[in-house]
Amino acid sequence: MFATWGRLVYRLRFAVIGAMVGLMLALGAYGLGLENNLSQSGWDDPGSESVAAAKLADGTFGRDTVADVIPVYTAPEGKTVDDPAFGAKITKSLDELAANNPDEILKINASYWSTKIALMADASKEHAFASVAIKGDNDTEVAGNFKKVRDQFYIDGVDVQLTGLQPVTGTLNDTMANDVHRMEILAIPAVGVLLFFIFGGVVAAALPLIVGGLTIIAANGVVKLITHLTEVNAFVVPVVSLIGLGLAIDYGLFMVSRFREEIAEGYSTGDAVRRTVMTAGRTVIFSATMIVASLGGLLIFPQGFLKSVAYGAIAAVILAAVISVTVLPAILAILGRRVDALGLKFMRKTKTTDEIENSVWGRLTQWVMKHPLKVTIPIVIGLLLLTIPISNIKFGGINETYLPPDNPTRVAQGEFNELFPNSRSEPVKLVLDGAQGAEITQIVKEANGAPGLVEKFTINNPTKDGVTVFKAGLVDRNDSEATIDYLRAMDVPDGVTMLVGGTPAIEQDSIAALLDNLPLMITMVVLLTTLLMFLAFGSLVLPIKAVLMTALGLGATLGILTWIFIDGNGAGLLNFTPGPIMSPVLVLIMAIIYGLSTDYEVFLLSRMVEARAQGASTTESVRVGTAHTGRIISAAALILIVVTGAFAFSELVMMKYIAYGMIAALVIDATLIRMFLVPATMKLLGDDCWWAPAWMKRIQEKLGLGEPVLEDERMPSDVPVIVTPPMPVPVEPRPANPVPLTRAAVEQVLPARTAAPTAIAEHEAPLSEPLTEPIPRAHPPVVAPEQAPRRAPAPPQSSRVAPAPAQAERDSRPIESWLAELKVPRPPQAAPPMTAPMQTNGSDESADADEDQGRHRHSAGSPTVSVSELLARHQED
Incomplete structure (x- = not known):
């Protein structure tokens, strides 16, 4: 499927660019003025008691406009x-x-x-x-x-x-708009510079930025379309910019890197585009699908805020993936080798496969796999220790304390609350329906005994249509749980309905709804991503391992955030007031971090599975996969950190929370987990990494979603040829009437070809008899330095010899499964066949050692030389 799409995009590259870019620009034009269609609501649970109280009061008396x-x-x-x-x-x-x-x-x-x-x-x-x-x-x-x-x-x-409510809300919205503008001014140019140093050329660096730009403007158009169907919270704008730009650039980075690698291996532009779509393009689609599944978990919650963010983020992720496998391959098809244009020659050189696999990432992975337990144990313990602060986590609602301490609106609201404690703009309310006279008096008297009240309940409006509303201020709106529980536990007379509402009750009901739905969200996301990863990799162990490692990274990240933003460590340096965090923001950061962790896991495992499909052993697959993706994953994480870093300077605490959470998660995930913990655990698991029930394997094969087996499709002329120069050997004049070659005659020729004479075994014929049996080859062969084989000049940017068929490699690769060895011990290996001893200038032990090395260099039938071969060589010389 992906191969067909790659060929189609290459063939119709100009049409693809025209159609897709035109569509993205049209969506961008439609999305202008999006901010005028966004809502400030969506923080509550529409089915909660507090919202029912607000609807009853507003429906009777009209919207409460006092604040x-x-x-x-x-x-x-x-x-x-x-x-x-x-x-x-x-x-x-x-x-x-x-x-x-x-x-x-x-x-x-x-x-x-x-x-x-x-x-x-x-x-x-x-x-x-x-x-x-x-x-x-x-x-x-x-x-x-x-x-x-x-x-x-x-x-x-x-x-x-x-x-009041509108000044605070307006300041929060203006702060978010400034955050987006700051990202556009600071982050995008900084990312462009980073990409230039990564690729070494202006053209290659511009391609991921093109994907990111098209993604953001098109996502704004899609979000504006959604605003005509449902209310969308204004917070969606910075989230779309953050997720859309970051992922789009990451996807573009992976696609361009793979294309340059295929070009460096000597493939034509058409083949490079097709193979890029088959590999990196396939991975991008699976990655985007898993991130969509993670963000889709937000739709389970009743809060409109989370639904709004899910709509915008899902639209951005889908657009980033679509543009990456349509517009970007089409542009690459037009550029070809010019993708490296406008750059510095010493920076833009693309490493070949051999160079990549022997790079620092490959050597680091080899070291990790030599010490898997020494790597795994301290990292796991360290990440578990970082999760400890989570026990101090507290939830609250959005208010002026989310602004910096010196913000004018926050200062004004704080002074008002101190000067007029009985007129706070966020009181708790009692909405009574059907109560009269003495019943109202009794209810209010009992309600005044609730803990945490700064004043007694006072009537808000005269009774109308049997509805009466009372309100009272709280000492601390973030510590209202005891007050609300007391009020809701009160007994009321028969025929009377009492609803507890107001901003504090709305926040408590929102928190309860989130905590009630969180287990369902986690279960759904884990099951969906596990299924998708199985379909991508054909393994059930790899998805489970990925979920566990993601949980470790997520727990450590939430622990760090709690230590900073709730416990208050670094509050003065970062200019914020520590306090409870909004529960919807916590759920959002969980979904984003889980999606990003899955994204990097997919890119890392895809390259490992690709190597495995070519016949590599588990150890070799891990080394090759990490070597090929280590640098790219690190670069992608660095780019996303730069994009996120623009929001780290926000004056809004919840934007700081998301930004620093993503930065912490990216650092932990791209270094400790992907580069150390993944190779170490896969080494410990061995071949059990690839296990899945047979019936699940059959399903994957029928769906045709497995990793494609890439054959070497280069022309024979592209493959380097080993050329052995002729060896100058003195040859005596050939007699007019040649006689049968005898062993004595051979002895006159062999010394010129070997470093030492070879002794004749007992079973060999006398020197005077004609040669009819193979003559053992001298060990070790010694070739003069000037006669060492030389490698013919290889074509530009080509490095490796065409591999043997993948099936043959898979059949011969070693088994690496300590679980399998525990269950079924491996049978002892047969001893090698005994051969007649041979004497050389060295000792017998050195001859045996050289013979062992020779087994790796020659096939089973190569230790002897036939007479015909010897004669042929003699005639050629």
């Missing part, structure tokens, strides 16, 4: 908020704000100067506030309208600070 925007005004020095001139100035500003923006401002709910409510001013009368309702039927419209009028809240000569 939309809360401007806080500070009186001039030496005056109070009761100063008439000061009050008149503020009242005029609020009136003009509502009059000038009827489409954005719903109403002025209240202000200290219009109501004279004492609670709307602090005790010193230096500060007072107002409440402004923003028009909009949903979160997206409200956020957009506030953005239009935000600057009109400020008054010349008056100290005004904006607090």
Whole structure:
């Protein structure tokens, strides 16, 4: 299938580029203005009690707009908020704000100067506030309208600070937009420089960037299409940029590297494109499928935020894979050997297969496999120790504390909470339906005994249609579990419904929904990726090993994140406030890290399985696979770290959490796990790595998804030929009437060809008799330095002799399975046949040693030379 696709892309390369690039650009044009279609909602569980409470209250009284925007005004020095001139100035500003923006401002709910409510001013009368309702039927419209009028809240000569839900939400959204812009300004050029040093040429370095650019712009178009079907959270934009650009560049790196390797081996452009699609292209498709399966686990959760991120990330991954196996091979087909153009010659040289397999990665893998237990045990213990801090993990909701301590909006909100503790914008609410008179009094009295309240419950609105809403502030909204559990455990009279709502309850219900669905998500993702890896590699052991190693890396990463962001280590250096992390963000980072770990595992194992399919032993397959992919995986991880590093400078804690989590995971995965732990464990498992039930093997074979066996398809002229120069041997004139060659005659010729005379065995004929039996070849043969065989000049960029048929190699490779040896001991090897002793200039022991070496150099029938062969050589000389 992939071979056919490779040939098709090569044949229709111009049409493929025109159609695919045109489609991607069209999607990109459609995606312009995506930010106007995004929502700020999606953090709650739609089926929870708290959401039901919000729907009942909003359906009865309308949306609660009290906390939309809360401007806080500070009186001039030496005056109070009761100063008439000061009050008149503020009242005029609020009136003009509502009059000038009827489409954005719903109403002025209240202000200290219009109501004279004492609670709307602090005790010193230096500060007072107002409440402004923003028009909009949903979160997206409200956020957009506030953005239009935000600057009109400020008054010349008056100290005004904006607090409330919309200022905090707007600042969070602006921070995310700045993060994306920073990535575009810093990360993309830095990645371009890295790619230039990796490939050594401008053209090759530009190709992965082309894939990444097309992926991002097309993904934005797909996400905009999705916004017409369902609400999509604004957080999807940085996630699409991060995942889309990173994976697209990684895929482009693998494809271009494999193409250059095939070109270096002497293949034509068409064959190189086809073989690249058959190998790296196949791996890209399987990798993308497994990452989609990992991200698809997010769709299990009820939160719209996770569904939104899943939609965008899945779209980006699919587009990155599709572009990598369509547009990129087509461009390579046009470029051919010009893929290395515009570069430095000493940097752009592509290593041949022999050079790669004997590189530092190959030698490192050999060392690891010589000491598998010494490598495995300390790494596993170290990763397990890094998971210990996970026990301190805490969950919370998004709020102003996710901004840096010195952020103006966060400072303003913090001061408001201190000055007006009874007016906090995120209270817990009781929504009563069907309660009357004494029933309401009794319920509220009991509710006031709940722990963690900063004030008693007060009525929010007069009873309407039998519905009454009460609210109360909490001492710590992130420590509301005991309060909410107490309220929900209360007994209410028959016929009365009491729902606990408000922001703290919504967050607790969201956390509970995530924890309830997390086991299902993990089970589904593990089963799907295990099945896909089996279909890719034909082994059941490899997927299980991959899952266990991914779990080790994921646990270590979460431990590091908990140690930093929850325990607070490095908070001052990284400029954030430690505290609970949002549970949806935790699930998101788990899905991303699992997908990336699987991605690198697929690329590493694909090359090992490819070598195995060519007939290599397990040890050799591991060495070859790691040698070929070690440098590329390290480069891919480094590129993704650079992309992620742009988000590490974010002012938003949850973006820092994702960025540092990915950086930690990439470092652990690309070094400790892939380069050390994988080779060591595969060496310990031996041939059992490739085990799977026979019926599963048959399914894979029927589906035709196994690793293709690549034959050497180069022309014979491409294969280096061993040329032995003629050996100058003095030859006596041939007699006119030749006589049968006797052993005595041979003895006159052999000394000129060998380093020492060979003794005649007892069973051989006398010197005077004609030769009718093979003559043993002298051991060891000594060739003068000037007569050493020379290798004919090989064609440019070609290095290896055509291999023997794969089946023959597989039949002869050694068995490496310590489990099999435990179950069925290997039969003892037969002793080698005895041969007549031969004497040379050296000792008998050295002759035996040389003979052992000779078995590796010659076939079974090569220790003797026939008379006809000797005569033929004699005549040629």
